[in-house]
Amino acid sequence: MPRRQLTTSRLVLRPTSAADADRAFDIQSDWAVTRMLSMASFPPDRDEIGRWFADHRREWAAGEAFRFAVERGGRFIGLVDVDEVRGGDGELGYWYEQPVWGQGYAFEAAKAIVRFAFDEVGLSRLRSGHAADNAASGKVLLKLGFQPLDTVQRRSRSRGEDIMQCRYVLANPARS
Numbered sequence: 001m002p003r004r005q006l007t008t009s010r011l012v013l014r015p016t017s018a019a020d021a022d023r024a025f026d027i028q029s030d031w032a033v034t035r036m037l038s039m040a041s042f043p044p045d046r047d048e049i050g051r052w053f054a055d056h057r058r059e060w061a062a063g064e065a066f067r068f069a070v071e072r073g074g075r076f077i078g079l080v081d082v083d084e085v086r087g088g089d090g091e092l093g094y095w096y097e098q099p100v101w102g103q104g105y106a107f108e109a110a111k112a113i114v115r116f117a118f119d120e121v122g123l124s125r126l127r128s129g130h131a132a133d134n135a136a137s138g139k140v141l142l143k144l145g146f147q148p149l150d151t152v153q154r155r156s157r158s159r160g161e162d163i164m165q166c167r168y169v170l171a172n173p174a175r176s
């Protein structure tokens, strides 16, 4: 799968690079963002984030994960990705800096990456999930057509406690 950027009416989604780590660190320094990310540490660790971004090119080449920096007017405002790609399945994730919330960007970017994952990568199914107290993310998933699956207990690294996670699935209509 060649690395390429996607465009929507307002956004550019470009494959991430190691140079994105500083902006990601700034955005994840906001507790309102990071408390919703079960795999992230808080406060964020700059070196760990740097190592994570530095591995994205390899992940893409291996077909393991496709991660995009979301840009609005040339500014990195967030990230959308499909990771844990295996057996025709993948996991959708996203996060944005707080000043841009509520303008439909998460939905717009996620819609583009869902199309990419189904039409170009050829995945059969996407999974996603959000903390039970993250209603905005639930709205995004439902608007994308995701179906609620179940609610499970899982560890939140950022919160340092177990949370309830609402899980969803979306089947590729062309393959079901």
Ligand SMILES: CC(C)(COP(=O)(O)OP(=O)(O)OC[C@H]1O[C@@H](n2cnc3c(N)ncnc32)[C@H](O)[C@@H]1OP(=O)(O)O)[C@@H](O)C(=O)NCCC(=O)NCCS
Pocket (backbone or CB within 6 Å): 032, 033, 034, 036, 037, 094, 095, 096, 097, 100, 101, 102, 103, 104, 105, 106, 107, 108, 129, 130, 131, 134, 135, 136, 137, 139, 140
């Ligand atoms: C969740 C998040 C991605 C949403 O981004 P966004 O760009 O604001 O999302 P959108 O504008 O596309 O859509 C948000 C929807 O949730 C709604 N919403 C916002 N806050 C809400 C709340 N507290 N309760 C219910 N709905 C809410 C909005 O009205 C909108 O719905 P609408 O289009 O029907 O009006 C963003 O808040 C974020 O990055 N949060 C921190 C990280 C995170 O939660 N990532 C997802 C982990 S599962």
